[in-house]
Amino acid sequence: MSAESSSRRRSVQLCYVRLAVSQPQIAATFATDVLGLQHVPNELEPYLFRSDERYHTLCLADDSQRSSIGIEIADEPELDRVAKDLANDGFAAREATKEECAKRFVRRALIVEDATGNGIDLVLRPAQSGRRYFPSRDAGVTGLQGVGLRSTSIADDLRLWTSILGARVTDRVGEVTYLGIDEKHHRVALYPSDRAGLVYVSYGVESMDAVMQNNYFVQERQIKIVHGPGREPASGQIFLRFAGPEGYVFSYGYGLRDIDARHRSRQFTMEASSLCEWGSRCTDIAELQATEAR
DSSP: OOHHHHHSOOEEEEEEEEEEESOHHHHHHHHHHTSOOEEEOOSSOSOEEESSSBSOSEEEEETTSOOEEEEEESOHHHHHHHHHHHHHHTOOEEEOOHHHHHHHTOSEEEEEEOTTOOEEEEEESOOBOSSOOOOSSOOOEEEEEEEEEEESOHHHHHIIIIIITOOEEEEEETTEEEEESSSBSOSEEEEEOSSOSEEEEEEEESOHHHHHHHHHHHHHTTOOEEEEEEEOTTTOOEEEEEEOGGGOEEEEEEOOOBOOTTOOOEEEOSSHHHHOTTOOOOSSOGGGSOOSOO
16 A cells, blocks of 8 residues: 555544344443433434434444444545555455434445444545434533444454554554544544453543542442553553443543644653543453463
8 A cells, every 4th residue: 555545644533333232222221311412303213323423323233233333434535446445455344224324313334344343434425403402411421432442363454443444653662552533632542452342432521520520420320440540651641431332431531632743752651640641440351451371
């Protein structure tokens, strides 16, 4: 692939997350009552939720489907070029059907698998909402902030994210790799693992106070906190990660740094203080533990 292609900014934003669930109503109650998202009534997809100006950022799909994340591509010519580059590099990708695009509320999409097998929807013109976001509870949510993805081969997955989609490696902790696609430090983090899947889905909140208030909120409801409250040294993000339905993990985050063209990717040692400078440790999720043995 040419240097021009690899440096081109093709990815615009992280649009949404689709989670495959076997009990969508239970997960929907969690999305509103715990996460504080706004339900979006819709006949095509009954379990849609908003967190900001977008039409939706979370979809609870039935478990006959697969979980995926949505990444907006800059424009149609870029999407066509991405499709060619994916084919040339041997990545599994296909054009979404009209029905699949309708359920994602986008004009066009490529359904892609990274080298690990994670589902990624590369989408064109995701829908915005003309109505103000109205949360179901005062969690202080400001929008979908980022995702953690498991990776069985960081090098192969980085070919997709950097060479084809134009993402930028902002920092590393051991082999954990943070990827920036806009002005923020990262929207996607790749975690070494022995399987595919989401490590967590992160929603931004308006203040550090909101992180701490939500910490007490989830504790009062006996929801398991799996990591945090803590602060990532690389990104500056204050986080709280907690258990959700069907094994999914959600996170609230605040203070994610902006980066500019002068930022140089740094290498942090793989130790607990590099994942959380406040000393919070995760004992339940292997990918969030400071060990090189994964």
